Amino acid sequence: MKMRTAIVGLGKMGLLHASILSTFPNIQIVALCDKSKLITKFAKKIFEKIKIVNSVELLRDFDLDVIYVTTPIPSHFKIVEMVYSYGIAHNVFVEKTLASSSVEASKLCQLAQTSDGAHMVGYERRYAVTFNKAQELIHQGVIGDLISFKAYAYSSDFIGLKDEKAVKVSASRGGLLRDLCAHAVDLALWYFGDLRVISSELKCKHNTGFEDAVKFTVRGVDDLKGCIEASWCMEGYRMPEAGLTIEGSKGVLHVSDDKVEFRNTAGSLIKWHRHDLKDDVEFLLGAPEYYRESKHFIESAVKGSSREPSFFTASKVEQIIDQVKKS
Amino acid sequence: MLILVGDNPFHGVSHLSQERARVRGDAVTTPEYAADLVMISLENGADGFMFSVSETTLSILRILGEKDVANGLRLYAITPAAAEIARLMGSEGGMEETAKRFARQMVTLGNFGAAFKGLKGAILMDPGSLLKSFVSYEISRIKSSAAKEAILDSVMLHEIVTDMGLALNLQWLFNLYIDFMLGLGIKPGFETRNFAFLVNRFREWNINLREIMIAAPFNKVGFQMNPSKVECEQALASLPEPNVVAISILAAGYLDLSEAAKYIKSLSNLKGFAVGVSREKHARETFEFLKERL
Numbered sequence: 001m002k003m004r005t006a007i008v009g010l011g012k013m014g015l016l017h018a019s020i021l022s023t024f025p026n027i028q029i030v031a032l033c034d035k036s037k038l039i040t041k042f043a044k045k046i047f048e049k050i051k052i053v054n055s056v057e058l059l060r061d062f063d064l065d066v067i068y069v070t071t072p073i074p075s076h077f078k079i080v081e082m083v084y085s086y087g088i089a090h091n092v093f094v095e096k097t098l099a100s101s102s103v104e105a106s107k108l109c110q111l112a113q114t115s116d117g118a119h120m121v122g123y124e125r126r127y128a129v130t131f132n133k134a135q136e137l138i139h140q141g142v143i144g145d146l147i148s149f150k151a152y153a154y155s156s157d158f159i160g161l162k163d164e165k166a167v168k169v170s171a172s173r174g175g176l177l178r179d180l181c182a183h184a185v186d187l188a189l190w191y192f193g194d195l196r197v198i199s200s201e202l203k204c205k206h207n208t209g210f211e212d213a214v215k216f217t218v219r220g221v222d223d224l225k226g227c228i229e230a231s232w233c234m235e236g237y238r239m240p241e242a243g244l245t246i247e248g249s250k251g252v253l254h255v256s257d258d259k260v261e262f263r264n265t266a267g268s269l270i271k272w273h274r275h276d277l278k279d280d281v282e283f284l285l286g287a288p289e290y291y292r293e294s295k296h297f298i299e300s301a302v303k304g305s306s307r308e309p310s311f312f313t314a315s316k317v318e319q320i321i322d323q324v325k326k327s
Numbered sequence: 328m329l330i331l332v333g334d335n336p337f338h339g340v341s342h343l344s345q346e347r348a349r350v351r352g353d354a355v356t357t358p359e360y361a362a363d364l365v366m367i368s369l370e371n372g373a374d375g376f377m378f379s380v381s382e383t384t385l386s387i388l389r390i391l392g393e394k395d396v397a398n399g400l401r402l403y404a405i406t407p408a409a410a411e412i413a414r415l416m417g418s419e420g421g422m423e424e425t426a427k428r429f430a431r432q433m434v435t436l437g438n439f440g441a442a443f444k445g446l447k448g449a450i451l452m453d454p455g456s457l458l459k460s461f462v463s464y465e466i467s468r469i470k471s472s473a474a475k476e477a478i479l480d481s482v483m484l485h486e487i488v489t490d491m492g493l494a495l496n497l498q499w500l501f502n503l504y505i506d507f508m509l510g511l512g513i514k515p516g517f518e519t520r521n522f523a524f525l526v527n528r529f530r531e532w533n534i535n536l537r538e539i540m541i542a543a544p545f546n547k548v549g550f551q552m553n554p555s556k557v558e559c560e561q562a563l564a565s566l567p568e569p570n571v572v573a574i575s576i577l578a579a580g581y582l583d584l585s586e587a588a589k590y591i592k593s594l595s596n597l598k599g600f601a602v603g604v605s606r607e608k609h610a611r612e613t614f615e616f617l618k619e620r621l
Contacts, residue, residue, distance in 0.1 A: 019494035023524075041452045046497065236349040238339055258345060275550050275581045284520040284553040285490050 002028040003301065004064050006089070008056055008079055009071035010034040010043060013095050013122075016286050017068050020294050023283040027298065031062050056082050064089035066301055070122075073097055073174030077104040081111065090117030091301035093294075096186070097121070097178045098314040102322045105315035112311045118300040120293075120307055121314035123186040125242060125257070127292035129277035131187060134244070134255035137262060138191055143248030146192065148225040151184040155240035158212060158232045166212075176211045177321045181230030183242040185317045186309065188228060191244070192220045194316070197323035216324050257287075328621050329599025330614065331403060331572065332368040334378040336605040337361040337387065341579060355605045358386035366396050367610040372618025375401030377542070377572070377601040379408040379485070380465050385472040392474030400477040403572065403601075405485050405518055405542070406465045455503050462507065481540045482508060483516030490521050498532045505539060516540035518574070520551050523562040542572045545597070547590040550578035563596050573600040584613060588620040 005027050007018045014034070021027045031051045034040050043052045053059065056079050059067070067089035069079050077099040083092055092112070098121045099105040112119045125131050137143060158166055173179040188195060200216035213231035220226060232240075243256030251264035260272045281291040300307040336355050341347040355361060365376055365387060376391075378384040391397050462482065469479060484492075484504060492500045501517075508515035515538070519525045522543035529536060545563070549556030563571060573594070576587045591600055602617065604610040 015491060019491045022494045022496065042454060045452055045454050046500075047495070236339075237345065239345060241345050256346070273581060275548050275578055280549065280553055280555055282554045283490075283494060283524060284551065285487070285494065 002026055003066050003091075003298070004028055004030045004062060005066040005068070006031040006033060006059050006062060006064050007068045007070060008033040008059070009069065009075075009095075010036075010039050011070065011072075014068070014070035016290060017070055017093075017294065019285050020283060020291055021068070021298075024294070024298060026302070027066070030064070031059055033059060056088070057086065059083075059088045060086050062088075066091040066298070067093070069094045071095075072172050073178050074100055074171070076100070077108065080108050084108075084111040084115060090115045091297075092117065092119045093122065093297050094120075094311075094314075095122040096314065097174065097182045097317060097321075098311055099318060100174060100178065102315065102318040105311070105318040109311045109315050116304060118297060118304065118306045119311045120297045120300070121309050121311060122293065123183065123309050123314065123317075124287070124289040124293045125183055125187060126190060126309060127289040127296070128257060128287070129274055129279045129289075130255055130257060130260050130272070133260045133272055133277055134246075134253060135191060137253060137260070138246070138248075142250065142262065143246060143253045144250030145248060146220075146222070146224050147247045147249065149188065149192065149227070149244055149246040151188045151226065151228045151242070151244045153180045153182075153184040153230040153240065153242040154234035154237045155180060155232045156234055156237045157240070159235065170211075176214060176230055176232055177324060180232055180240060181214055181228065182317050182321065183240075184228050184230055184244075185320050186314070187242060187244060188218070188226060189313075189316050189320070190309075191246070192224055192226070195220045195226060195320060197320060197327050200324045200327045202324070214324065216327070218320075328597065329375070329401075329572065330373050330617060330621070331375045331377040331401075331599060331601035332365050332373045332610075332614075333574065333601040333603035334361075334376070334384055334387075335603040337364075337383055337603075338379065338381065347580065356383065358383055358390055362387045362390035362394070364604055364607065364610045365391060366394065367607055368604060368614045369396060369400065371611050371614035373614050374599075375403060375480070377403040377574075378405065380404050380406045380468060381408040385468055388469065388472040388474075388477070392472070392477070395474075397474030397477040400473075402469065402473060402477055402479045403481050403483065403516070403540075403542075404465070404469055404479065405483045405516075406462065407485055407488065455499070458500070458503065459507050462504070466511070466513070479513055481514040481516040483518045483540065483542055486518040486520050489517045489519045489525070493519070493521060493525055493528050496528075501529075501532065501534060505534065509538065514538075514540050516542065518542040520544065521553050522571075523554060523558040526562040526565065536566055536570065537568055540570050540572065540598070542574050542601070544575035545571075545573035545591065545594060545600075546576050546578040547582055547586055548578050550581065551575055560594070563594060566596050569596050569598040571597055573597055576600050576602060584616050585620075588617060592621055 007014045018029055022029055029050055032043055033053045035054055040052050040054045067083055076094055080094055099108055195218040198217045198219055202211045203213040212233050215229045218226040241257050246253045251262055254261045263269045279288050281288040283291055296307045339356050505515045544551040552559040576591055604613050
């Protein structure tokens with residue numbers, strides 16, 4: 001029997017997830033939801049066999065098994081709260097970040113606990129072959145005892161934007177920390193466990209109160225020292241990129257979306273590109289990690305168990321972001 | 328075998344790593360330099376140019392026309408320039424804002440015919456009319472930029488559109504696009520990263536595979552050949568005639584030319600292939616070598 005599924009938010013991420021899910025044999029997309037009149041009118045013409053609605057409340061009538069929330073970040077809390085409160089679906093996937101604050105994230109974790117379904121947040125890089133290879137190398141002790149790391153997330157999205165537009169777009173995307181930096185934070189938490197913020201520096205290039213670049217230092221287990229940086233005004237990043245450089249007692253590991261490199265203390269370099277890491281998927285759209293992410297989420301929905309990053313795991317990103325804002 | 332120059336380097340794209348694209352620097356993304364690379368490629372064995380429709384590539388076409396090298400030049404256009412649109416969606420603040428920006432552009436650039444049809448499509452909320460007007464707009468941009476002697480062989484839907492349409496089972500979109508393009512006398516094409524899936528779907532939908540062109544990755548290491556290299560090769564072998572242009576034959580720079588050429592030669596049902604180049608020497612050597620070997 002197919003799982004009845006709805007997508008809320010018909011932007012690029014909503015369409016991407018709808019497309020990938022449509023290739024799964026055990027999924028039936030029954031409803032799409034967007035508050036834009038223009039988009040819903042068009043969607044009705046395009047998707048003849050799928051119901052299109054403009055309000056989350058209307059999804060109560062669809063007897064859903066699975067829901068994907070792919071709206072802009074500032075709306076996540078209200079929508080996910082509604083999904084659980086109204087019992088719209090018990091398996092809930094939310095694009096990152098889970099919410100707009102650690103308080104909101106904590107409330108959503110409590111709501112998720114009241115449901116027996118799966119929950120997951122879309123930090124897709126956890127399903128990228130390069131980041132998985134790096135995690136494997138860390139866990140195997142290849143780089144030795146961890147000494148320090150630098151995590152980054154860069155894009156060129158805001159280069160050339162006028163102040164007024166930068167403010168508007170930044171707000172709609174939830175700000176730099178949530179929109180872009182969250183990827184670097186999630187990867188650091190995944191690799192190193194709990195972190196605490198020591199100091200931070202937020203740069204507001206457009207002089208508007210919205211952050212354009214951020215740099216902060218953290219401490220982890222066994223006094224691991226870390227630095228996390230993000231900017232969406234970085235030259236040369238036509239596509240957003242995240243990565244880490246990790247110094248260990250046996251060498252230095254660098255990982256990004258494209259490759260993993262390990263240079264040991266003797267100076268030998270080993271390099272893996274995506275090509276070397278079995279990056280095939282059944283259906284490729286955007287990047288292979290999106291397919292794997294949804295595959296794992298749907299498998300966990302079938303089994304009634306959660307896969308990482310669960311709401312609880314993702315709420316740790318919110319805690320770090322709140323610490324950066326307060327420090 | 329049809330040999331095409333690809334345009335990825337001209338947009339600062341490297342599928343091997345973004346770092347590699349950054350190291351190449353900005354020179355390759357300037358239309359004058361890129362046009363020189365296309366010319367060198369043509370002089371050394373390339374038959375045509377495969378490109379995403381963008382301001383950069385349209386400028387390249389204009390320069391090629393001015394330098395009188397367009398005679399017999401075969402063009403394979405890919406639209407929309409989806410990476411650029413995805414970037415615009417990030418900087419414009421969403422789907423609706425991006426759509427409005429495109430509409431403004433269509434009017435500002437004076438393509439009133441396409442804009443009128445587009446407006447009609449928008450008023451009637453008719454995605455089919457909008458698709459046709461957008462494609463007409465793109466074709467008019469190409470034709471007004473390229474010299475008259477250049478031949479627009481095919482206009483291909485970008486992989487994002489093709490693959491979303493395949494996944495979402497939008498048979499009407501493919502039928503409409505094919506009929507519209509055939510009506511214009513231009514071969515309808517589809518770029519895809521899911522070649523085997525596309526061939527299966529098109530057979531289910533009874534789409535005549537002889538009437539279309541397909542651009543899909545084919546390389547020795549199976550890079551971006553989904554769901555697997557073997558299934559893509561089997562799907563290729565099953566086609567009624569060679570209508571596939573292989574892309575990513577160097578697996579984004581992972582393979583060397585001789586490895587790539589050996590693999591491409593082993594495939595029996597290819598119409599041709601496209602390769603991007605980023606330096607003059609690279610252009611000369613690449614196309615000389617490939618022309619000789621393939």
